[in-house]
Amino acid sequence: MRFGVNYTPSVGWFHHWLDFDLDAVHRDFASIRSLGADHVRVFPVWSIFQPNRTLIRPQALADLSSMVDAAAEHGLDVSVDALQGHLSSFDFLPSWLTSWHRANLFTDPIARSGQASYLQELAASLAEKKNVLGLSLGNEFSQFASVEHPDVQAVSVQQAECWLAEMMAALEAGFPGAQHCHAEYDSAFFDPQHPFTPAGTARHGSMSTVHSWVFNQTAQRYGGMSEESLRLAEYLTELARAWATDPLRPIWLQEIGAPAPHVSPENAAEFTRKALRNAMDCEGLWGVTWWCSHDVDRALADFPELEYDLGLFxxxxxxxxxxxxxxQVAAEPQSRPARRTTSLVLEMGDETSGPGRAQCAPGGEFFESWMALAKAGARPGIVLASQRDATDYLQVRGIEQLIESGDTQALSR
Incomplete structure (x- = not known):
């Protein structure tokens, strides 16, 4: 299993692309390698790399190339996120998509063509780099389609699927055969109004991704060191597995962190150990990438308080x-997790649009049922209702017992 970090530069945060300092990058990567990490996830800022729809800056691509080479010198592989997009509560959209030029990111043909061109050229610029794993479309880019966003980009489930397919094809055209994926946050799994769905998360790209953050009402409802919080990444990993049509599809825990005050600073180390070990007990977990490498300099203004101190350094x-x-966890001997022979059945309704997703959120009936089984020592998996009678699928996963989420007697045993 792979261990890595999301790279947050120690100098200048992601604004470092404006004044790129390769010596500072080397210092950061040397620290990261000392953790036993084997990869980093890095974040080109979209508005800097493609300031005009037909201008992808050669110098920006050269700086990224230098960063990738620096990672190789320190024994680190690299995954590159592309449409940034969104980072730590700030949005970074190029001016050709805002104000007088405002266009829907997901449905406007010109906007989509510009994104696809950028993705393909960015991917192609990295295709010869031996230590590049692949690219993600962007960091939680689908948050622009959330009804909670102050400038929401309206898109249907079908349109979101089309956008995903088109953008993933652009990455593949630029860098064929690499580990390309898209980075969803938990609204895809929990919010029935969200147009990006668990089906899209689990069925586009080379692997499924999970972002596990206990500030999503898990810590608020149950406590930062509760079993519910310590098992959230494990639970999300099993949810992602349930939605995949391929029972052997790999899953990447692409983000997990210990955000204060939801996890107190004195508990952060214990949270890290326990949450990681719980997640590592999931079959098919490709790797864990901690958020993040370095704290945000407090000289930088206006971040949400929890964003400043998420770093390992x-x-x-x-x-x-x-x-x-x-x-410590990265250095521990690893063994293949045992099969999860017991699974909880998830009845979702239509499995394309996922109208029943709210039950999976913290406080929801399905969430509570799964956590009850986990706390009782059952090591539960999750199976969609449509797979309830799929003998071959269940056999591949090693599932011997199915429990309906409303079966209170079975849950209490």
């Missing part, structure tokens, strides 16, 4: 307690 490269915990 401080900005001066000193290692924090959760960084040491990450290093």
């Amino acid at each position: 401080r900005t001066d490269q000193s290692l924090k307690a959760q960084g040491e915990a990450f290093r």
Whole structure:
């Protein structure tokens, strides 16, 4: 299993692309490698790399190339996110898509053609790099389609599927055969109004991705060190597995962190150890990528408070307690997780649009049922209702017992 970090530069945060300093990148990567990490996820800022629809800046591509080469010198593989898009509560859209030029990111033909051109050229620029794993479309890019976004981009489930297919094809055209994926946050699994669905998450790209954040009402409802919080990444990984048509599809825990105050600083190291070990007990987990490498410099203004101290390192490269915990877990001997022979059946309704997703959110009936089984030691998996009688599928996954989520007697045994 792979262990890595989401790379947050110690100098200048992601604004470092404006004043790219390769020496600073080398210092950061040396620290990251000292954790036992084997990969980083990096984030070109879209508005800097493609400031005009027909201009993809050669210097920006050269800086990214230098970063990838620096990672190789430190023994690190790289996954590159493309449409940034969105980072730590800030949006970065190029001016050719805003104000007087405003266009729907997901449905406007010109906007889509510009995105596809950028994705293909960015991917092609990396195709000869031996340590590049592949590209993600962007960091939680679908948040632009959330009804909670202040400038929501309206899109239907069908239109979202078309956008995903088109953008994934652009990555594949630029860099054939690489590990391309798209990075969804948990609204895809929990919010029945969200046009990006679990089906899209689990059926586009080379692997499914999971972003596990306990500030999603898990810590608020149950406590930051509750079993529900410590098992959230495990639960999301099993949800992603249930939605995949291929029972052997790999899953990437692409983001997990210990956000204060939801997880107190004195508990951050223990949270790191326990949450990671729980997630590692899932079959098919390709890897874990912690958010994030370095704290955000407090000289930078207006971040949500929890974003400043998520790093495994401080900005001066000193290692924090959760960084040491990450290093300990990464160094532990690994063995293949045992089969999860018991699975909880998820009745979703239409499995394309996922109208029943709310039951999977913290406090929902299905969430509560799964956690009850987990706390009782059952190591539950999840199976969609449509697969309830799929003998071959169940056999591949090693499932011997199915429990209906409303079967309170079975859940209590």
